[in-house]
Amino acid sequence: MTIAQLLQTATTQLTTAGSDEPEANAQWLLAFVLGVTRTWVLANGSFEIPAKDQAAFEKLLVRKAKGEPLSHITGVQPFCGWNIIVSPDVLTPRPETEDLVEQAATHFERNGAYTFLDMCTGSGCIAVALAKKFPNARVLAADISAEALQVAQQNIRKHKLEERVQLLQSNLWEDVMGTFDLIIANPPYIPTENLDGLTREVQHEPRLALDGGADGFEITRPLCQAADSFLNPGGLLALELDDGQAWPLARGLAEIGWKATVKKDIFNVERFVFATRN
Numbered sequence: 001m002t003i004a005q006l007l008q009t010a011t012t013q014l015t016t017a018g019s020d021e022p023e024a025n026a027q028w029l030l031a032f033v034l035g036v037t038r039t040w041v042l043a044n045g046s047f048e049i050p051a052k053d054q055a056a057f058e059k060l061l062v063r064k065a066k067g068e069p070l071s072h073i074t075g076v077q078p079f080c081g082w083n084i085i086v087s088p089d090v091l092t093p094r095p096e097t098e099d100l101v102e103q104a105a106t107h108f109e110r111n112g113a114y115t116f117l118d119m120c121t122g123s124g125c126i127a128v129a130l131a132k133k134f135p136n137a138r139v140l141a142a143d144i145s146a147e148a149l150q151v152a153q154q155n156i157r158k159h160k161l162e163e164r165v166q167l168l169q170s171n172l173w174e175d176v177m178g179t180f181d182l183i184i185a186n187p188p189y190i191p192t193e194n195l196d197g198l199t200r201e202v203q204h205e206p207r208l209a210l211d212g213g214a215d216g217f218e219i220t221r222p223l224c225q226a227a228d229s230f231l232n233p234g235g236l237l238a239l240e241l242d243d244g245q246a247w248p249l250a251r252g253l254a255e256i257g258w259k260a261t262v263k264k265d266i267f268n269v270e271r272f273v274f275a276t277r278n
Contacts, residue, residue, distance in 0.1 A: 001054060004045035006030065010061055017065035020201055025070055026061070032074045033057045067200030080129040085154045089147035090123040091209040096265045097186050097240055100272055101129045103263055104184055104238040107274075111136055115178065117230065118142070119185040119223060122209055124152030124165070126184055131161045142168040142176060145208055172222055179232045186240040187223060191216040216242055217249070224253060228277055237275040246270045 001009075007026050014022030031038045033056050034049075049057070060073050071077040071092040077084050079093040080101055086092050108114060114137040118127040121141035131139050141156075143149050149167050156165045170176055189212040190198070202210070212218050220239065227237050237258070241249060250260035253275050260275040 001049055002045060003030065003041060003047045003049060006049055006054065006057065007041075007045075010057070013061060014065055017067075018200070019064060019067070020199055025064055028070055029060055029064060029073065030057055033060065067204060069201045069204050072204060077123075077125075079125045080132070082128060082132060082159060084123050084125045084128065085151060085158060086123050087151050088204060089145065089206055090151045091186075091205050093123060093125040096267070096269075096271055097126065098129075099265045100184070100186065100238060100240045101126055101133075103272060104182060104236065104274070105130070105133050107236050108134060108182070110134060112181075113137065114181040115232075116140070116182045116184065117176070117180040119172070119183060120144075120187045120209075120219070121152055121167075122148050122186070124155040124167075126186065127152070127165050128155050128159050128161060130182075130184070131165050132159065137164065139165045140168055140176070140178070140180070141165055142170045142172075144169065144171050145206070148206070148209070172219070173226045173230065176230060179230055179235070181232050181235050182238065183227055183231060183235070184238040185220075185223060187219040188212045189216050189220060189240075189242045189245060191242075212242070216245055220245075220249065224249070225256070228257070231277065234276065237273075239273045239275075241271055241273065243269050243271065246273050249273050250275070 010026035011023045027038050027041050031041045033053055069092055071086045077086050077093050080098050084093055116130050116139045118141045121127055121143045124141050127139045127141035188210050190210045246262045250262050250273050253260040257278050258275045259278050262270050263272040265271040
């Protein structure tokens, strides 16, 4: 069977199963099995797939049709140009969070000797990206989940950042010490009542990384209330939120003495809040 034929069959199978982005997921999955890029797959539709690779692909396709995230099947997810190890213990890094990092990075000079805090680090994707972008920066990556921190440790080792990225198990600010030039976070922000309505793929991800409590602000609220005590003068607080949450949070920050700006993500959603102390 050729690549084109196999992809057509796989796309139909994933569509019937109700998978998100069935065509793209079939392409990425086949590229993973063949050890090539998605671009190569798209450019070589007439290539005959070896029987062993077809069998391996079809086995993984069954898992995808059941709603398992592609990143859990492949074990990696691209993020800001680097491959990040993922598992069912962490949230899969998303393009919106890449955008958060890119927008936050514009506030800093590449060679500055900064200290950054990545709160609710999960896989460590933000911490890794910041350490890669700022070669003289030091990053503290904090999370309440020991399992998530094990994944983050794998990513720190993978990218040879052990000397500049430190991990900390902490319930928000409980065990954090020091001050930072940037506090950045993609915290759990989905209101509890909305969790059951998430896609099958997202349902496979850890509830701890998704559940933002009754109003979606259960984690973000205490994070913001104490953040000023951990920021250096002129430091930046950068947060990712759910659609509809950015302006209420920005107004709340303004009420307690912050200057807050709301920014859109790459999908034109008002998702980010960037704040400094007045």
